[in-house]
Amino acid sequence: MNNQVLTTKFDAFYGIAPQCIVQAPGRVNLIGEHTDYNEGFVFPAAINFGTWIAASTRDDKQVVVTALDYNNQQNTFAIDDIAFDESQGWANYVRGVVKVLRADFPHIGGANLLVTGDVPQGAGLSSSASFEVATVKAFAQLYDLPIEGVQAALAGQKAENTFVGCSCGIMDQLISAMGQAGHAMLLDCQSLTMQHCPLPDSLQIVIINSNVKRGLVDSEYNLRRQQCEEGAAVMGVSSLRGASLGLLEDNRSAMSDVVYRRCLHIITENSRTITASKALSCGDIAVLSRAMAESHVSMRDDFEITVKPIDYLVDIVGQLLGEHGGVRMTGGGFGGCVVALAPVDKVPAIKQVVAEKYPKATGYQADIYVCTAGQGAFA
Numbered sequence: 001m002n003n004q005v006l007t008t009k010f011d012a013f014y015g016i017a018p019q020c021i022v023q024a025p026g027r028v029n030l031i032g033e034h035t036d037y038n039e040g041f042v043f044p045a046a047i048n049f050g051t052w053i054a055a056s057t058r059d060d061k062q063v064v065v066t067a068l069d070y071n072n073q074q075n076t077f078a079i080d081d082i083a084f085d086e087s088q089g090w091a092n093y094v095r096g097v098v099k100v101l102r103a104d105f106p107h108i109g110g111a112n113l114l115v116t117g118d119v120p121q122g123a124g125l126s127s128s129a130s131f132e133v134a135t136v137k138a139f140a141q142l143y144d145l146p147i148e149g150v151q152a153a154l155a156g157q158k159a160e161n162t163f164v165g166c167s168c169g170i171m172d173q174l175i176s177a178m179g180q181a182g183h184a185m186l187l188d189c190q191s192l193t194m195q196h197c198p199l200p201d202s203l204q205i206v207i208i209n210s211n212v213k214r215g216l217v218d219s220e221y222n223l224r225r226q227q228c229e230e231g232a233a234v235m236g237v238s239s240l241r242g243a244s245l246g247l248l249e250d251n252r253s254a255m256s257d258v259v260y261r262r263c264l265h266i267i268t269e270n271s272r273t274i275t276a277s278k279a280l281s282c283g284d285i286a287v288l289s290r291a292m293a294e295s296h297v298s299m300r301d302d303f304e305i306t307v308k309p310i311d312y313l314v315d316i317v318g319q320l321l322g323e324h325g326g327v328r329m330t331g332g333g334f335g336g337c338v339v340a341l342a343p344v345d346k347v348p349a350i351k352q353v354v355a356e357k358y359p360k361a362t363g364y365q366a367d368i369y370v371c372t373a374g375q376g377a378f379a
C-alpha cells in the first residue's frame with residue numbers, strides 16, 4: 001500500500017495526518033534453522049513483503065491501534081496497565097512491544113496506529129517479527145527513542161518471549177531490522193556479529209507457500225528448544241554452539257534418542273550454514289545446493305519439523321534444479337514455506353511443476369512468491 005493511501009485512511013480513522021509511516025520487512029531463512037536460540041549461525045534475507053504502520057502521538061496515555069487487514073478491528077489499551085489479552089490476538093504484539101519499550105523509556109506516551117501488511121501470515125515468513133519491529137520503529141520515531149537496529153530487534157524478541165509466550169531466537173527480528181537490499185545476512189547468534197553477503201543476479205529467491213497452516217507451532221517450537229537445552233546440559237556446555245560431533249557421540253548413551261537427534265541437527269546445521277554462505281559468496285552453487293538438501297533431510301529426520309506436503313515440494317523442485325540451485329523448508333516448521341535459490345531461467349519451470357504436481361499429490365494449492373532481498377527497517 002502506498003503512503004498516500006495509508007495517510008488518507010489514517011486521516012479517516014483518526015481525524016489527523018500521521019506523523020510518520022514506517023515499514024519493517026518479513027524474512028526468508030536460506031539455511032540455519034532453529035540454530036539461533038542455540039547461539040549458532042543463521043543465513044536469512046529480508047524480503048520485499050512487510051508491515052506498514054502509520055502513527056501519531058496521543059496525550060491521554062492510550063494506544064489505539066487499527067488493523068486494516070482484520071476488517072479494521074480496533075484495540076485500545078492504557079500504557080500504564082498493559083496486560084496480555086487472549087481475546088486480542090494480533091494486538092498483543094503491540095501491547096508487548098509497548099510494555100517492553102516503556103521499561104527502558106518511561107517517557108513514552110500514547111499513540112494512534114494504523115497497521116497493514118502483505119507478509120503471508122502463518123507461513124513461516126515472520127509476519128509477527130515484522131509487526132514487532134515496525135511497532136518499535138513507530139514508537140522510536142514518535143518519541144525520538146535512541147534505539148538502534150540490534151536494540152530494536154532485541155526489544156521485539158523480548159516482547160515475543162516474555163509477553164506473547166514464544167521462546168523464539170533473535171533471527172527474525174534482527175533480519176527485519178538490519179537486512180540489506182540485495183543481500184543475505186550471515187548472523188552469528190552468539191556474538192550478534194553479521195556479515196552481509198550479496199546475492200548473485202543469476203539466482204532468484206523463490207518462496208513456495210505449501211498453504212499447510214502451521215499447527216501446534218508454539219508448543220512444538222518451545223519443546224524443541226527444551227530438548228536442545230537438555231542435550232547441552234548433558235554435554236556440559238552452556239549452549240549447543242559449544243558442542244561438537246565428537247562430544248555428542250561421547251555423551252550419546254546419557255541422552256534419549258530424540259534429544260540426540262535434536263542435537264545432531266543443530267551441530268550439523270551450524271556447519272552447513274557456514275558452508276552454504278561461503279559457497280554462495282564464491283559462486284559454488286553445487287556446494288550450496290548440497291548444503292540446502294542436507295539441511296532439509298536433517299530437519300525432516302532429526303529435528304522432525306517438516307510435514308509431508310513440504311517434503312514433496314522439496315523433492316519435486318530439487319529434482320528440477322539438480323545442483324544448479326538449492327531448495328529446503330524455511331522457518332520454524334510444521335507447515336509454511338519452502339525456499340529455493342534458483343537460476344532465473346528455471347523459475348517458470350518451478351511454477352509449472354508445482355502447479356501440475358502439488359495439488360494432485362497433496363490436495364493443497366501452493367502460492368509462489370518470486371522475491372528480492374529487501375531492506376531492513378533500521379538498516
Ligand code: GAF
Pocket residue numbers: 029032033034035036037126168169170171172331332333
Ligand atoms: C522461528 C523463530 F522465531 C526464529 O527465532 C527461529 O528459531 C526460526 O523459527 C527457526 O529457525 O521463526
